Amino acid sequence: MKDIISGLRVTAATMAICVAGYTTVILGFAQAVTPATANGSLITQADGSVIGSRLIAQGFTSPEYVWPRPSAVDYDAAGAGGSNLSPANPELAERALALIAAHGRDGAPIPADLVTASGAGLDPHISLEGALFQVDRVAEARRVEPAAVRAIIDRMAHRPGGVFTPAPIVNVLELNLELDAELVSPASTE
Structure with missing residues (x-):
């Protein structure tokens, strides 16, 4: 019985240190x-309401917005994950063809990140090439010159790893x- 009580004390102390103590120190x-x-x-907005996170993708489908990578989890941060479809799976090819058609640039080679989901399905970034590919659609929907959209994209592009x-x-x-x-946007609820 003495061994059981000693074991419970060690377990309780280990849990207090490793779970509560360590977590509190790291969070602090x-x-x-x-x-x-x-x-x-x-x-956040000026009133303090949360718009989103810089780390988690959100779905945009309106033409006046740049669209993110597709998400196998429908941009649900609670269920991050890939599609787990084999490259030979016909569903994957069908999804890619539908995305290519949605971007609507016949004959123009589309950047791969605009038709392939990331591993977690929540990647908030696209390539500079992927953003620039969408300039004409965004400019037309906002009724501005493509150069204005391109300038903003170029300014927002960065290399996080230098x-x-x-x-x-x-x-x-x-x-x-x-x-x-910065640019006029048609009324949108998105």
Whole structure:
């Protein structure tokens, strides 16, 4: 019986240190050093309401917005995951063909990230090439010159890993918010 009580004490102490103590220290450190990141990298409006997160993709389908990568989980952060379809699966090809048709640029080679989902289905970024591919549609829907949209995309593109990032990427939510802030947008509920 003495061994059982000793074992329970060690278990309780280990849980207190490893679960409660460690978590509290890490959370406190994160709040002190990078509070925005520790709280989910949330983007808020002036009134404090949350628009979204810089780290999780949102679905945009209106023509005046740049569209993100497709999501195998319908942009549901609670259920991140890939489609697990084999490259030979006909469903994957059908989905890609539907996305190519939705982008509506006959004959123009479409960037791969616009027709393929990321591993988690929630990647908030697309390639600079993928964003620039959508310039004409966005400019037409907003009734502005394509150069205005292109300038915003170029300004929002970045290399998060510096020279170690092979190509610039663009955060779709931040780009769309910037487009709304700088360019006329038809009334939209999206």
